[in-house]
Amino acid sequence: MRFRLHLFELEDQAWFPHVVRQGMMDVLRFMITALGIYKPVVPLLLKGLAHTRQTQLVDLCSGAGGGIQQVWQELEQQAGQRFTITLTDKFPNVEAYRFLAEQTKGALRFEETPVDATAVPDSLTGFRTVFSAFHHFRPQTATAILADAVRQNQGIAVFEGAGKRWYELLLVWLVFPWAILLLTPFIRPFTWSRLFYTYLVPLIPLGTIWDGTVSLFRLYTPEHLEKLTAAVQAPHYTWHIGRARHWSGTGVIYLVGYPS
Structure with missing residues (x-):
C-alpha cells in the first residue's frame, strides 16, 4: 500500500465512550506485548x-502503554543499564499507567494531565517515542x-506495529476477532466493563477491527516519512527511516531522529 487515506478512527472521536476506548487500547497493549511486536526496533532505539x-x-500518545513495558525490559537487558520512561497522552489512561508503574517499580512513570505531542512541556525532557499512534495525525x-522535538533539541523515534501490507488486512479481519474473544479474560488490570463491552455488547472487538483497518490505510510509509522530515527543515538532525522485520512476517515502520 503506497497510498494513504485519512479515514476516521473511532477512538479519535470526542463522543466515543471513554470506557470502550480504554478497553480497545488495553486489548492492543496485551496483543502487542504477547506478540513481541516492537522487539525488532529496540536496537534502533538504543542507537539513538x-x-x-x-x-x-x-x-507520547501512550494510549494504554501498548508494548512499552516490553520495550523497557529489552532496553535494560540489551544495554545493561537502567532506563526510565514517562508515559503521556492527550487522553491519559491513568488506570493502565498505574498498573504499569507498579509492575516496573516506578521505572515507567506517567503524567496524569493531558500532554499535547505538538507542544510538549519543557519540563518533560528525554528521548521521545511514539508507538502505534503517529498515523492518527494528518501530515x-x-x-x-517532529518539529517540536527539533525545537527542543530532543531525539524522537516513531514506530508503527505494521508494515502497511495488503495481507495485514486479513489479519485484522480474520484473526483479531477470535484473538480478542479468547484473550480478553487474561488482560490485566481486570475490569468488568471490558467483559461487558466484549461479550454482551461487543463494541470493543467491533471498534478494534474498524480502527485496525483504518489504521493500515492511515499509516505513513517510509517514503511519506521522508517527506515529513524534509518539511521539518532540520539539516542538523540525522534521520533513519525504514521497515524492521518481525518474526511473524509483518514489518514495523520506523523513524528515528536525533541531533547530529
Whole structure:
C-alpha cells in the first residue's frame, strides 16, 4: 500500500465512550506485548539513545502503554543499564499507567494531565517515542510533532506495529476477532466493563477491527516519512527511516531522529 487515506478512527472521536476506548487500547497493549511486536526496533532505539546519551524517555500518545513495558525490559537487558520512561497522552489512561508503574517499580512513570505531542512541556525532557499512534495525525500535525522535538533539541523515534501490507488486512479481519474473544479474560488490570463491552455488547472487538483497518490505510510509509522530515527543515538532525522485520512476517515502520 503506497497510498494513504485519512479515514476516521473511532477512538479519535470526542463522543466515543471513554470506557470502550480504554478497553480497545488495553486489548492492543496485551496483543502487542504477547506478540513481541516492537522487539525488532529496540536496537534502533538504543542507537539513538546512545548517540544522545539519554537514559530517560518520554513516550507520547501512550494510549494504554501498548508494548512499552516490553520495550523497557529489552532496553535494560540489551544495554545493561537502567532506563526510565514517562508515559503521556492527550487522553491519559491513568488506570493502565498505574498498573504499569507498579509492575516496573516506578521505572515507567506517567503524567496524569493531558500532554499535547505538538507542544510538549519543557519540563518533560528525554528521548521521545511514539508507538502505534503517529498515523492518527494528518501530515501538518505529524510534522509539528517532529518539529517540536527539533525545537527542543530532543531525539524522537516513531514506530508503527505494521508494515502497511495488503495481507495485514486479513489479519485484522480474520484473526483479531477470535484473538480478542479468547484473550480478553487474561488482560490485566481486570475490569468488568471490558467483559461487558466484549461479550454482551461487543463494541470493543467491533471498534478494534474498524480502527485496525483504518489504521493500515492511515499509516505513513517510509517514503511519506521522508517527506515529513524534509518539511521539518532540520539539516542538523540525522534521520533513519525504514521497515524492521518481525518474526511473524509483518514489518514495523520506523523513524528515528536525533541531533547530529
